[in-house]
Amino acid sequence: MALKDDDNELLLLKQIANGDESAFRSIYDLYRDRFYGVALKLSSSEYIAEEILQEVFISIWRSRILLARVTKPSAYLFSIFYNCLKQRFRKEALEKRLKMRIFSSDPEKEHPFDENELSRENQYQLLDKAISILPPQQAMVYKLSKEEGLSREEVAQKMGISSNTVKNHLANAMKTIKNTARQFGLLLIFFSFFCRI
Numbered sequence: 001m002a003l004k005d006d007d008n009e010l011l012l013l014k015q016i017a018n019g020d021e022s023a024f025r026s027i028y029d030l031y032r033d034r035f036y037g038v039a040l041k042l043s044s045s046e047y048i049a050e051e052i053l054q055e056v057f058i059s060i061w062r063s064r065i066l067l068a069r070v071t072k073p074s075a076y077l078f079s080i081f082y083n084c085l086k087q088r089f090r091k092e093a094l095e096k097r098l099k100m101r102i103f104s105s106d107p108e109k110e111h112p113f114d115e116n117e118l119s120r121e122n123q124y125q126l127l128d129k130a131i132s133i134l135p136p137q138q139a140m141v142y143k144l145s146k147e148e149g150l151s152r153e154e155v156a157q158k159m160g161i162s163s164n165t166v167k168n169h170l171a172n173a174m175k176t177i178k179n180t181a182r183q184f185g186l187l188l189i190f191f192s193f194f195c196r197i
Contacts, residue, residue: 009073
């Protein structure tokens with residue numbers, strides 16, 4: 001007798017919990033299109049939808065030991081998906097607010113570049129490049145604060161440094177990112193990109 005969908009997925013999750021990569025691929029194939037479709041509709045970006053999809057399945061694999069206790073596969077997997085969505089859009093909302101603060105501090109500058117000159121993917125890559133040149137502690141402060149949304153105090157506690165040091169690192173990180181964007185002649189694109197998110 002053939003297994004019902006839920007029973008089949010329960011079996012796959014138990015196999016994944018034991019490290020079975022072929023079972024993981026089967027779950028990926030079952031849920032990929034559904035997750036991607038929702039992420040694409042909400043983000044209007046193929047690049048972001050692909051990134052969210054990747055984050056979801058990395059999260060599933062990393063927490064695979066928990067899959068053996070799951071009783072409702074679809075509900076469990078969609079909860080991981082929606083948590084990844086929420087985290088991603090929270091991060092982008094924080095970056096948008098950050099952009100607004102930087103832009104308002106230098107409103108008179110004009111940059112003769114077309115904001116459509118680069119694809120969204122290239123804009124993400126340029127931002128990543130700017131972040132990658134930060135000193136390690138500045139980069140960590142930036143990521144914890146702006147990507148994970150931790151408060152200054154939470155970052156200080158997690159890193160074992162003072163709140164004032166966090167504030168200084170963050171200010172220096174933003175200055176470096178801003179100067180790197182200007183150096184590439186892409187400050188307007190950098191700003192307008194985050195306005196659209």
